[in-house]
Amino acid sequence: MNFLMKIWNSSLGKKYIMGISGFLLVFFIVAHMMGNFQVFLGPYWINTYGQFLHDRHEILWPARIVLLTMIVLHIWSAFKLRAENRAARPVGYAGDPASFAASYASRTIMMSGIIIAAFVIFHLLHYALGVRAVNLTGIDFSALRDSAGRPDIYLMLLLGFSKWPVAVFYIIAVGLLCLHLSHGMRAMFQSVGWKWTFGGVSHLPDQIARWFAVVIFIIYTSVPVAVMCGFGKAYREAAVQHLAASAVSGKEVDR
Amino acid sequence: MNLTLKIWRQKNAASPGCFETHEARDVSPDMSFLEMLDVVNERLIAGGQEPFxxxxxxxxxxxxxxxxxxxxxxxxxxxxxxxxxxxxxxFKDGQTVTIEPWRARAFPIVKDLIVDRAAFDRIMQAGGFVSVNTGNAPEANALPVSKEIADLAMDAAACIGCGACVAVCKNASAMLFVAAKVSHLNYLPQGKAEKDRRVKNMVSQMDKEGFGNCTVTGSCEAVCPKEISLDFIAKMNRDYAVALVKGELKKSAAGGVG
Incomplete structure (x- = not known):
């Protein structure tokens, strides 16, 4: 406990907490991306994967608890560090000049983080909790079932991204996430002291951070972009017709 | 050439300051910035005004x-x-130039453009030294130092402790200064004995002085007159983590024996 308090009370320790919590959240981003990408393999794959995760409480709950802890630590250290940094310069310079030679990503890291947090809340309401009011389609996402009777995640993604404001918000948020990561990952490597030259590439971790952000952006945005370009349109329209038909026949009373 | 100067005027740390505008007329482009200020001050004194x-x-x-x-x-x-x-x-002829002191809570203003940088001295006192045994100087060749390590230590030792890193950092963080001083001694065999204690004590003193935290913007590296690299901050972060973990292990080992 004493050891943990020492970390928490030192400036470098808080940066370790910030960096390591961010690093574990990056693991989630990669896993979630790999899950999402299965949409391109068709409904069978992604729905099987969804069912698999849903049934494995022994994986799901520990992962959720760790994620939530990391999010809390990440946000907590961010605000604590921010307050200390503000207090370190009570009187500013004339004309409030922009941080000298600092990248756009580093100057806006707090703002990108806050917008990403807002997006994550929306995203959870939209897909994970299936709140009908936020998905703009009027369809209850949590009630969607595929031919095998499993939750139809494939259809949910197609329907979700068929509404352009949702898709655009998603793309903007992923863009900000990548901006956040391009600086955040570099800072994380720096905070834990990883800054080696490897294979002739100087500052390899910095390069990894930059390219990782670009790759994440391309893969994540490929899903809404594909849906908006007409990916899975036939499947979606057939499902919507089917839903409308079952509503008329009175199976779905909650309307 | 002529310059218009907006210079910070402040009686002491307790009283509020403000900008005063002065003209620097007919100054030579070959003058250094400080020589130009000397000329401005002499003219102020000649006119019965208080110099900066x-x-x-x-x-x-x-x-x-x-x-x-x-x-x-x-x-x-x-x-x-x-x-x-x-x-x-x-500078361009006729340009308006704003002149301010370093601004950080840990560097209180003494008067006008002078700040008190004793915080840096206290950080150095906390660990910026090596222990030297009394007696004859040891044989120089008995302590081999590789060229790479000597170069790195020399790059870190180039820090002149001016505090520009603190002044430019949006968080008024002293990380580059402390990292340069820690790395300089921690790289060399002479500094190995106090390696862990040094980084812990200097970081702890840095925190006590009220400097901000590093957000890796790179402003310090860009402005440093001795071009000290951000890599030293990574080195200090690494040394600090190692020192924290090692310190705890040592303590628990001692506890086990006792």
Missing amino acids: VFDSDCREGICGTCSLVINGIPHGSRKGTTVCQLHLRY
Whole structure:
């Protein structure tokens, strides 16, 4: 406990907490991306994967608890560090000049983080909790079932991204996430002291951070972009017709 | 050439300061920035006004005493240059130049453009030294130091402790200064004995002085007149983590025996 308090009370320790919590959240981003990408393999794959995760409480709950802890630590250290940094310069310079030679990503890291947090809340309401009011389609996402009777995640993604404001918000948020990561990952490597030259590439971790952000952006945005370009349109329209038909026949009373 | 100067005037740390505008008429482009201020001050004295106080010593860019923020950038916009080595030829005729002191809670203003940088001295006292045994100096060749390590330590030792890193950092963080001092001694065999204690004590003193935290913007590296690299901050972060973990292990081992 004493050891943990020492970390928490030192400036470098808080940066370790910030960096390591961010690093574990990056693991989630990669896993979630790999899950999402299965949409391109068709409904069978992604729905099987969804069912698999849903049934494995022994994986799901520990992962959720760790994620939530990391999010809390990440946000907590961010605000604590921010307050200390503000207090370190009570009187500013004339004309409030922009941080000298600092990248756009580093100057806006707090703002990108806050917008990403807002997006994550929306995203959870939209897909994970299936709140009908936020998905703009009027369809209850949590009630969607595929031919095998499993939750139809494939259809949910197609329907979700068929509404352009949702898709655009998603793309903007992923863009900000990548901006956040391009600086955040570099800072994380720096905070834990990883800054080696490897294979002739100087500052390899910095390069990894930059390219990782670009790759994440391309893969994540490929899903809404594909849906908006007409990916899975036939499947979606057939499902919507089917839903409308079952509503008329009175199976779905909650309307 | 002529310059319009907006200079910070402040009686002491307790009283509020403000900008005063003065004209620097017919100054030579070959003058250094500080020589120009000397001329302005002499004219103020001749006119019965109070001159501006500012820090300077060697005036050849090696002592780290001069400390002016020029148009929002510590030591002005020339790369790898202290204010005393900044010449007026880099300014445009008729330009308005804003001159301010370093601004940080840990560097209280003494008067006008002079700040108290004793916080840096206290950080050095906390661990910026090596223990030397009494007696004859040891045989120099008995302590082998590789060329790479010697170069790294020398790069870190180039820090003149001016505080521009603190002044430019949006968080007024002293990380680059402390990292340079820690790395300089931690790289060398002479500094190995106090390696862990040094980094812990110097970081702890840095935190006590009220400097901000590092957000890896790279402003310090860009403005440093000795071009100290951010890599030293990574080195210090690593040393600190190792020291924290090692310190705890040692304590629990001692506890087991006791």
